Amino acid sequence: MxxxxxxxxxxxxxxxxxxxxxxxxxxxxxxxxxxxxxxxxxxxxxxxxxxxxxxxxxxxxxxxxxxxxxxxxxxxxxxxxxxxxxxxxxxxxxxxxxxxxxxxxxxxxxxxxxxxxxxxxxxxxxxxxxxxxxxxxxxxxxxxxxxxxxxxxxxxxxxxxxxxxxxxxxxGAWGGSGEKHNPETHLIPLILQVPLGKREKLYINGTDYNTKDGTCIRDxxxxxxxxxxxxxxxxxxxxxxxxxxxxxGTGTGFSIKEVIEVCEKVTGQEINKEIRSRRAGDPAVLIASNKKAKDILGWDITYNNLYDIVKSAYLFHKDN
Ligand SMILES: NC(=O)c1ccc[n+]([C@@H]2O[C@H](COP(=O)([O-])OP(=O)(O)OC[C@H]3O[C@@H](n4cnc5c(N)ncnc54)[C@H](O)[C@@H]3O)[C@@H](O)[C@H]2O)c1
Missing domain, CATH: 3.40.50.720 (NAD(P)-binding Rossmann-like Domain)
Known part of the structure; x- marks a missing residue:
């Protein structure tokens, strides 16, 4: 066992x-x-x-x-x-x-x-x-x-x-398990709390990073x-x-603004947001190489589409 x-x-x-x-x-x-x-x-x-x-x-x-x-x-x-x-x-x-x-x-x-x-x-x-x-x-x-x-x-x-x-x-969520951290600090559930009426707005911490749209990129x-x-x-x-x-990781990064846009598409609602200054210690870009996981574990990504990831999270949060 x-x-x-x-x-x-x-x-x-x-x-x-x-x-x-x-x-x-x-x-x-x-x-x-x-x-x-x-x-x-x-x-x-x-x-x-x-x-x-x-x-x-x-x-x-x-x-x-x-x-x-x-x-x-x-x-x-x-x-x-x-x-x-x-x-x-x-x-x-x-x-x-x-x-x-x-x-x-x-x-x-x-x-x-x-x-x-x-x-x-x-x-x-x-x-x-x-x-x-x-x-x-x-x-x-x-x-x-x-x-x-x-x-x-x-x-x-x-x-x-x-x-x-x-x-x-x-x-994301699967099989009845989803993110329920208390307090929640992770981006996708924080964004989804806004259209679900559990949070007034999303704070974006910094839009002056050296990335395509100025917000942090994560995998x-x-x-x-x-x-x-x-x-x-x-x-x-x-x-x-x-x-x-x-x-x-997936080997692909999305900016905070891109994640918000996908959440807006999935929920059909505009997300109320406010821009604040950067938080200390947030790197601009964090993207994994997943080659070793593929080579050694014979593993591969099933969810390679951010829309599907966000949708699974949204369906979970709507029910919980
Ligand atoms: N969530 C992420 O994005 C993320 C990213 C990188 C690594 N991790 C790691 O993945 C693991 C799981 O993360 P999660 O998001 O599921 O967190 P979570 O808080 O949802 O789950 C952690 C669980 O551990 C239990 N726990 C904590 N201390 C314990 C103890 N001393 N004895 C017995 N139970 C205890 C908690 O009650 C909780 O059920 C953690 O080790 C975390 O560091 C998570």
Whole structure:
């Protein structure tokens, strides 16, 4: 059976659903610190608990004969990590260390880890490939960078094999799972909250970047494609693959203005917006090279059209 930590959250619950659809048996461990019990996929076995609870994790591993762990559980807000770095280093690094050690102690030596494009920091070139220098510029990115390094040391010392998947901007909805972060900080749900009457306007942070229309460009990857990549990474490790760090993005970037235009097309409504000055630490362009994911995992993008991505998110938010 597969242990999914953070499996009540956005990407973890989507991936758990995807695994179950592909015949896997899934055990979820989630403290529900940033999610709700109703977000747990109904066909998964669920434990409410913390990843650092060594007794509980050991019991789960033994009881369910856990073969591998997909580790999603973490805090995810960059701005909060700058204001409260302890919270991020404790949860995303120290508790991950305890989890990895408990898994190792109980013989679970295959890990798929949710990492992030934030490990790269300010890009020196785009598309960003996995050889790009690592220079995280906030505690969130640093906490993931350190967790990746823990895994690398555990591989050397204990033969714990892992795939660290560095996601770019996750978005969209699939199988009843969608973005419900609280507070929401991600662009597509923030935009869609305006026509849905949950937000008065969208703030655009800076229109003076060196991009085609002056707004930041990001790589938006559908959560279904992330779920597929996790399953591919799991099967890669099962087949004896060596540890890897792999980007997950579409390889295509869209500016904030372009995303707003697509949201207007999908919803049929004009989005009320206001331009503000730049936020500190926002790079102008973040686009992934996904060649390594294609070559090593045999994975490819299903959702390569921003309209379809936004539409899946809109249908989810209308119902939730
Ligand atoms: N959303 C994105 O765009 C994005 C981009 C890059 C990387 N990631 C990474 O993907 C992972 C999942 O992100 P998400 O958007 O689904 O976040 P989310 O907040 O929706 O899900 C995280 C889940 O982890 C649980 N959790 C947190 N700390 C825990 C702990 N100590 N013990 C047990 N459960 C705990 C939360 O309750 C929540 O259900 C995170 O590791 C995040 O850093 C997300």
């Amino acid at each position: 597969i242990l999914v930590t953070g499996g009540a959250g956005y990407i973890g619950s989507t991936t758990a659903r995807y695994l179950i659809e592909h015949g896997e048996q899934v055990v979820i461990l989630d403290s529900l610190v940033s999610s709700n019990i109703e977000d747990v996929p109904c066909r998964a076995i669920f434990y409410k608990g913390d990843i650092a609870d060594t007794v509980k994790v050991s019991e789960i591993v033994k009881k369910h004969n856990i073969e591998a762990c997909l580790h999603f559980a973490a805090y995810i807000e960059v701005a909060e990590s700058v204001a409260n770095p302890y919270k991020y280093f404790e949860n995303n690094m120290s508790k991950a260390l305890i989890l990895f050690n408990t898994l190792k102690y109980n013989g679970v030596l295959k890990i798929v880890f949710s990492s992030t494009a934030a490990v790269y920091g300010e890009p020196k070139y785009t598309p960003i490939d996995e050889n790009h220098p690592l220079n995280p510029v906030n505690p969130y990115g640093m906490s993931k960078y350190l967790a990746e390094n823990i895994l690398s040391s555990f591989d050397t010392a204990y033969n714990m094999r892992y795939v660290a998947l560095r996601y770019f901007n996750a978005c 938006y990857i559908h959560v279904y494609d992330l779920a597929c990549a996790h399953y591919a990474a799991l099967n890669y490790l099962r087949a004896g693959g060596k540890s890897e760090k792999i980007n997950l």
